[in-house]
Amino acid sequence: MRDHRLPTSPGLWRSPLRSPWFTSVLGIVLLVGITVLFTTGLVSYAAYNPGLSPVNDKTPDKGLLGFYLFAWPTDPPWLYRLTQGVHVTLGIALIPVLLAKLWSVLPRLFTLPPVRSLAHALERVSLLLLVGGALFEFTTGVLNVQLDYLFPGSFYPLHFYGAWVFFAAFVTHAVLRVPAALRNLRHLRDEESELVSPNAAPSTVSRRGALAFVGGGFLLLLATTAGRSFDGPLRATVLLAPHGGPEPGSGPGGFQINKTAASRGISMTETSDEAWRLVIEAQGRTVRLSRAELLQLPLYSAALPIACVEGWSTSDQWWRGVRLRDLAALVGYETGAAPDVLVESLQRHGSFRRAALRDNQVRDPRSLLALFVNGEPLTADHGYPARIIVPAAPGVLNTKWVARMTFGEL
Numbered sequence: 001m002r003d004h005r006l007p008t009s010p011g012l013w014r015s016p017l018r019s020p021w022f023t024s025v026l027g028i029v030l031l032v033g034i035t036v037l038f039t040t041g042l043v044s045y046a047a048y049n050p051g052l053s054p055v056n057d058k059t060p061d062k063g064l065l066g067f068y069l070f071a072w073p074t075d076p077p078w079l080y081r082l083t084q085g086v087h088v089t090l091g092i093a094l095i096p097v098l099l100a101k102l103w104s105v106l107p108r109l110f111t112l113p114p115v116r117s118l119a120h121a122l123e124r125v126s127l128l129l130l131v132g133g134a135l136f137e138f139t140t141g142v143l144n145v146q147l148d149y150l151f152p153g154s155f156y157p158l159h160f161y162g163a164w165v166f167f168a169a170f171v172t173h174a175v176l177r178v179p180a181a182l183r184n185l186r187h188l189r190d191e192e193s194e195l196v197s198p199n200a201a202p203s204t205v206s207r208r209g210a211l212a213f214v215g216g217g218f219l220l221l222l223a224t225t226a227g228r229s230f231d232g233p234l235r236a237t238v239l240l241a242p243h244g245g246p247e248p249g250s251g252p253g254g255f256q257i258n259k260t261a262a263s264r265g266i267s268m269t270e271t272s273d274e275a276w277r278l279v280i281e282a283q284g285r286t287v288r289l290s291r292a293e294l295l296q297l298p299l300y301s302a303a304l305p306i307a308c309v310e311g312w313s314t315s316d317q318w319w320r321g322v323r324l325r326d327l328a329a330l331v332g333y334e335t336g337a338a339p340d341v342l343v344e345s346l347q348r349h350g351s352f353r354r355a356a357l358r359d360n361q362v363r364d365p366r367s368l369l370a371l372f373v374n375g376e377p378l379t380a381d382h383g384y385p386a387r388i389i390v391p392a393a394p395g396v397l398n399t400k401w402v403a404r405m406t407f408g409e410l
């Protein structure tokens, strides 16, 4: 008799819940869910404008993997709020489904002999990449959201390359298994499968009951995460995920703050109206403006959200300031011909102290160098004296404490 205490022995795995049907239901849910995660993830990378300037690109060595990059639009203004909210919220909510799926096939990971043929060896390698890739992507994603940029800079390449490895293994696995999974959903004849325990323990819950339990976990995580995409009372429902910074407080500036002025080393002296000047450069010209001079320019309002890569977002805030295309006009670009711009902040260190915006973003009449929000001057933490706000763009492109803008020739 084989030793029943080793994981390689089918006899050790006694749960009566394991069955092709149970695994297949979870597998089909993940097929849809992970495809959405992969797509919204690729889209998120494109939204950073990585092709525009090395400043925006966290994975400069991506080569062919950047084949799909496109110019991120400015409409609808809530675009990144939606795509990234879905990416992070769905990613968190799918964790119980992923864990249940892995649990349901656990005995298979230990089958002996480990390699039976070349085809079997290849299949096992793809499973290793699949399971390892899934755990890696979910773990890096959750850590980045929870621990507030645990791996500054390096998170992006890790999560990006990991996603391609994982998705390649995922597609291979899906091609091999989906036909059988669909058959399993229709037939309940499980009994011959190696997933079914040869000496099952008496059941304490039905397979449907176990599935309902996993579904409940999904809904619980969804309900306690989705509030990060809204303001007001809904945000108080976010029990398990931080929203990326200290509590925002109340008043006109009372919406989510990612990085405070103090944490970025921004001093009151350098942002004071006496000291601060905005430097605009292009085509050999330099214009320097104080905040008082900026206030003399035509000011416009736009209702736009902040949407962070961490998945949280605010509802629309009322920003007021100078149009980016009007600033381009000051250094000689006619309306409609405004080029790309490199925006640099007062901040000296850290990944998001500068960002490049594409010409379509500069030309949009709602794109502002904001001086006010919700009727009051910007607070220090929201970027006083001036910050960028662009419709549909990810939070990282909305540079705070702006000091210099260089138009053209990125």
Ligand SMILES: Nc1nc2c(c(=O)[nH]1)N[C@H]1C(S)=C(S)[C@@H](COP(=O)(O)O)O[C@H]1N2
Pocket: 255, 256, 257, 258, 259, 264, 306, 307, 308, 309, 345, 346, 347, 350, 352, 353, 354, 381, 382, 383, 394, 395, 396, 397, 398, 399, 400, 401
């Ligand atoms: N200078 C500077 N600007 C910055 C950042 C930063 O770290 N430094 N963080 C960015 C990120 S990641 C986001 S999500 C938004 C958040 O803006 P808020 O704090 O006003 O909500 O600011 C962006 N602008």
Ligand SMILES: [Mo]
Pocket: 258, 307, 308, 309, 310, 395, 396
């Ligand atoms: Mo962000």
